Amino acid sequence: MINKKKFFPAFLIRILIKDFNISYLFPYFEGETISILKIKPNKRGIQTLKEIYIASVFPFNFFIRWKKINKIFSFTVFPEPKKCDFLFYQDRKNKGELETNRSGWEGDLLSVRDYIEGTPVKYIHWKATAKTDKLKVKELSELKSQPVIIDFEKISLPEKELKLSCITYLILEMMKRGVPVGLKIKDKFYKPSLSYNHKITLLTELALYE
Structure with missing residues (x-):
């Protein structure tokens, strides 16, 4: 919001977005001010803002001045994300x-298995090896990338x-x-x-x- 009157501040300026029944009041500002309005559409797809008004009730609610913004704003609403395990x-x-649960070398631990010749030393499971007296290695999931x-x-x-x-x-x-x-x-x-x-x-x- 920009007030072009350098020596006169703006009072009680209200933004009305009738498409979503949203109203926001700027009580007072000089020069330029910015605010973010949250819009919650009730459906996905392309949405438009057609009914946007700027209104003022100053001075003292004696009368209301308003102006419609002659521009249509369009935006795309994505589906609401929902976790489905x-x-x-x-x-x-x-x-x-x-599929992300195949065995590999870099992911999460799937199980512990017996050592196979050629397995890198860094994958040896030392705790399991100590408990069983047999060389054990970590079987990891495949890279999730x-x-x-x-x-x-x-x-x-x-x-x-x-x-x-x-x-x-x-x-x-x-x-x-x-x-x-x-x-x-x-x-x-x-x-x-x-x-x-x-x-x-x-x-x-x-x-x-x-």
Whole structure:
């Protein structure tokens, strides 16, 4: 908000966003002021702000002056992320594209097994070795940075909005962990990537899904 009157401060300036029934009051400011308004849309997809007004009740509520902002603002609302644990564990039983529990060298500890010739010394489990008098090594999960491809049609959830929310959560969580994520949805295929633009592209695709 900018007050162009250099020698006269602004009083009781209110911003009204009728599209979302939001109101915010600037009691007093000189020159320029900034505030952040939180908007909570009730559905995903492309949303617009059409009814934005600036109003003032100064002086002393005797009258109200108002002006409509003659501009339409558009933005995309992504699906609400919802954690669905089954997406991570379902693949332990089925050979799907979300598999992350294979043995490897750099991930979480899966089990302890007998030493196999050629296993690096750093993976020897010394505590287990001392208890059993046999050389034991750590069996770790495979690197979680292996690319993941999510096939929308193969996610077994009957309710569309829940499926979109679960996949949104999965994309955000995987990319946060450094896992490249790809997506198959309808007739489109997005190769796994970790870039910010790629993440926005995937979330936008989910937001606009019909």
